[in-house]
Amino acid sequence: MLTKRIIPCLDVKEGRVVKGIQFLSLRDAGDPVELAKVYDEQGADELVFLDISATHEGRKTMVEMVREVAATLAIPFTVGGGIGSLEDMKSILRAGADKVSLNSAAVRSPELVTEGANYFGSQCIVVAIDAKYDEEVGTYRVYTHGGRRPTEWLVTDWAQEVERRGAGELLVTSMDRDGEKTGFDSGLLETVQQVVGIPVIASGGAGNADHFVDVFQHNRADAALAASIFHYKETSVESVKQVLKENGVHVR
Amino acid sequence: MIGVIDYGMGNLFSVLKALDRLDVEATVTDRKEVLERCDGLVLPGVGAFPDAMKALNETGLKELVQRKVEQGTPLLGICLGMQLLFDESDENTSTTGLGLLPGRIVRFEGENASGEMFKVPHMGWNHLDQRHPSSVLLNGIEDGYVYFVHSYYLTTEDDEVVIASADYETTVPAVVGKGHVFGTQFHPEKSGPTGMKILKNFCEYVTEQTERGV
Structure with a gap:
């Protein structure tokens, strides 16, 4: 039987992990490779690196980081954030990432999902969906640009659309719950889970271990x-x- | 020297890096004269079976792999590379494989015996159920999980070929082998300590065979 996976997510800016990481025992608390190793040792099943670099230089550093992580890590990892073209996907995957995650770019040009899946295989293409409950329509709406921009897509339609286009997995983030630590968004997740046949992350x-049990x-x-919750050592993997x-x- | 066969399919980098971590001398190449001299071969692969066979045929690497195996060179197929070792696959259209091991590659139905739907691909960590723990590939592996990503799996009449399996609605052959031809349906290079140990076992087997002058 397939195990349920626990995936820590690291925000990386210009090649450094940001977001107040508190691994005091580490020599260099902001080094993504060191942190990746710690999570690997704790039994993380996969890792996600989210590139929040704003500059071109920062992007290039990301590729270097991916190469270094790939040389160190014996578990799968995904890179997301700002990936907007087949070329971006190529450079990240060639550097050794196992999957890329597409978000705003997929909404802007859905054919990117198709192209990526055809070129690299569905298993490489994760589509990240940021969604928020819309009172007016009584269901969840998809947002882009870090949750700043509402789109025309309802989450069920969008999830099915990207599955049809060859996405291998969906990373579904609840904007209503993000940072709240009150548990995963069961309404949103059930809504998505009912309409797709690909894995849902x-x-x-997440605020404590019980939230994982529940989901x-x-x-x-x-x-x-x-x-x-992992960064601040509130709990460990x-x-x-x-x-x-x-x-x-x-x-596992 | 281990030769990782580059025929244009899949993530060769991660396999090479894993071999690096094991301090194994390895190279990724499509050059026949280099592969010819290798003591062991790794056939990786991500993608579709027909495309992979087409690439192996067109590059002439199919002939090279078959001949090297006939001469006794150990071979390890990974993921799609494992599937290619068998007689044929149903992926897209029926395609003939390398025919080094007996069996047929078929797609997960996506629906189990009781009519319930399950997800395809089989993606994630699954327990390795050992059937022939005495196999060189399973040496020193007590209990472990490995990382799978695939939509097709092996069916074979020859139970001896299946060294370990995983359970995903059906029995999924996970480690296969006969003689000096081996394969893993999962990605050992992405399967933590268990996967690294299996890769190491293969490399050690290659060294032993080389020293014995096979």
Whole structure:
């Protein structure tokens, strides 16, 4: 039986991890490669690196970082953030990333998902969906540009559209829950889970191990991603997995 | 020297890096004269079976691999590379494989015996159920999980070929082998310590065979 995956997410800017990481024991707290190793040792099943570099130089540094991470890590990792063309995907995947994650660019030009899947295979293409509940229509709407811009897409339509275009996985972030630490967004995740046949990664809202138990026990996701609870050492991947095991959730 | 065969399919870099970490002398190449001299070969691969066979045929690497194997050179196929070792695949259209091991590659139905839908691809970490723990590839592996990403899997009449399997709605052959031809359906280079140990076992086997002058 497939295990449920725990995926820490690291925000990287100009080749450094940002977002107040508190791994005091590390020589260099902002080094993505060092942090990746720590998470690997804790039993992370995969990692996501989100490039939030604003400059061209920062982008180039990202490719170097990917190369270094790939040389160190024996678990799969995904790179996302600002990937807008087949060329961007090529440079990241050739540097050794296993998957790329597309977000705003996929909404802007959905054919990018098709092209990426045809060229590299669906398993390389993750589509990240940022969604928020829309009172007026009574369901979830897709946003882009880090949640700043609403789109015409409702989450069910968009999820099906990208699956049809060859996306291999969906990374579904709840904007309503992001940073709230009140648990994953069951409504959003169930909505997506019901309409697609590809793996769904839950994101947004993780505050403690029980939140992971909840999302997995109800099969609302195949994997779950979190950033701050791991960074701030509120819990570790290891202890989340321990709690999952105790609750009968199959993990590695 | 281990030769990672570059026939234009898949992530060769991660396999090479994993071999680097094991301190194994390895090269990624499409040059026949280089592969010819290698003591062991790795056939990686991500993508579609027909495209891969077409590439192997057109480059003449198919003939080279078959001949090297006949001469006793150990071979390890990874993921699609493992599937290519078998007789044929149903992917897109029926395609003949390398025919080094007996079996047929078929697609996950996406629906189990009780009519419930399940997700395809089989993606993520799954437990490795050992069937022939005495195989050189499983040496020192007690219990472990490995990372899979695939939509097609092996069916074979020859149970001896299946060294380890995983359970995903059906029994999925995970490690295969016969004689000096091996394959893993999962990605050992992405499967943490268990995967690295399996790669290491293959490399050590290559060294032993070379020293024995095979």
